[in-house]
Amino acid sequence: QSVLTQPPSVSGAPGQRVTISCTGSSANIGAGYDVHWYQQLPGTAPKLLIYSNNKRPSGVPERFSGSKSGTSASLAITGLQAEDEGDYYCQSYDSTLSASVFGGGTQLTVL
Amino acid sequence: QVHLVQSGGGVVQPGKSLRLSCAASGFTFDSYSMHWVRQAPGKGLEWVALIWHDGSIMYYADSVRGRFTISRDFSKNTLYLQMNSLRAEDTAIYYCARELRDSSGFYYFDHWGQGILVTVSS
Numbered sequence: 001q002s003v004l005t006q007p008p009s010v011s012g013a014p015g016q017r018v019t020i021s022c023t024g025s026s027a028n029i030g031a032g033y034d035v036h037w038y039q040q041l042p043g044t045a046p047k048l049l050i051y052s053n054n055k056r057p058s059g060v061p062e063r064f065s066g067s068k069s070g071t072s073a074s075l076a077i078t079g080l081q082a083e084d085e086g087d088y089y090c091q092s093y094d095s096t097l098s099a100s101v102f103g104g105g106t107q108l109t110v111l
Numbered sequence: 112q113v114h115l116v117q118s119g120g121g122v123v124q125p126g127k128s129l130r131l132s133c134a135a136s137g138f139t140f141d142s143y144s145m146h147w148v149r150q151a152p153g154k155g156l157e158w159v160a161l162i163w164h165d166g167s168i169m170y171y172a173d174s175v176r177g178r179f180t181i182s183r184d185f186s187k188n189t190l191y192l193q194m195n196s197l198r199a200e201d202t203a204i205y206y207c208a209r210e211l212r213d214s215s216g217f218y219y220f221d222h223w224g225q226g227i228l229v230t231v232s233s
Contacts, residue, residue, distance in 0.1 A: 034219075045226045048222075092217075100158065100217055105155040
């Protein structure tokens with residue numbers, strides 16, 4: 001069980017907005033460490049989606065955005081598309097573990 | 112364009128060894144620290160090992176320390192993971208990944224290999 005907690009699944013209809021939460025503690029997100037997000041489409045390798053809480057790598061659509069507040073972070077996807085269906089992972093540093101850790105992942109289903 | 116091309120996976124018996132390779136191109140290999148991350152079937156991501164950009168320092172997850180060795184060959188721009196004393200629980204897709212550092216100095220991954228399956232089974 002990861003120290004970063006994500007909902008196992010979320011879903012939304014095409015065109016809608018969905019959010020995926022990543023809940024931590026004062027040892028990780030709450031301590032101010034950056035949160036990064038990865039997208040893993042079915043059968044493919046993870047891809048960096050958001051880094052340092054809210055920055056998008058080149059080529060990532062503006063539909064994807066990240067935020068952080070207190071001990072939690074969120075990934076928001078607007079204008080949901082069928083090709084967004086897949087798994088999403090958050091990552092941050094944990095001072096108790098002295099390691100960078102991943103959240104358990106969230107499966108996004110586009111209805 | 113950054114490319115990380117992996118090879119070397121397969122089926123291996125418990126207790127045996129296997130070496131994974133990750134050939135890098137499109138960037139200055141000796142300027143980046145590199146990692147291995149794995150994903151057991153139907154499970155999430157698990158960090159495995161890290162090697163500094165100059166090959167001087169390596170770190171391992173507790174689950175593989177003493178059995179796995181990460182290394183790199185600068186003449187071939189290739190990253191390796193030597194896996195010994197393999198166990199059933201090592202069965203996973205293994206990814207190599209290039210590291211970047213955030214504002215606090217901790218790593219994240221901006222490029223990943225395609226992944227390669229390692230199955231440990233008798």
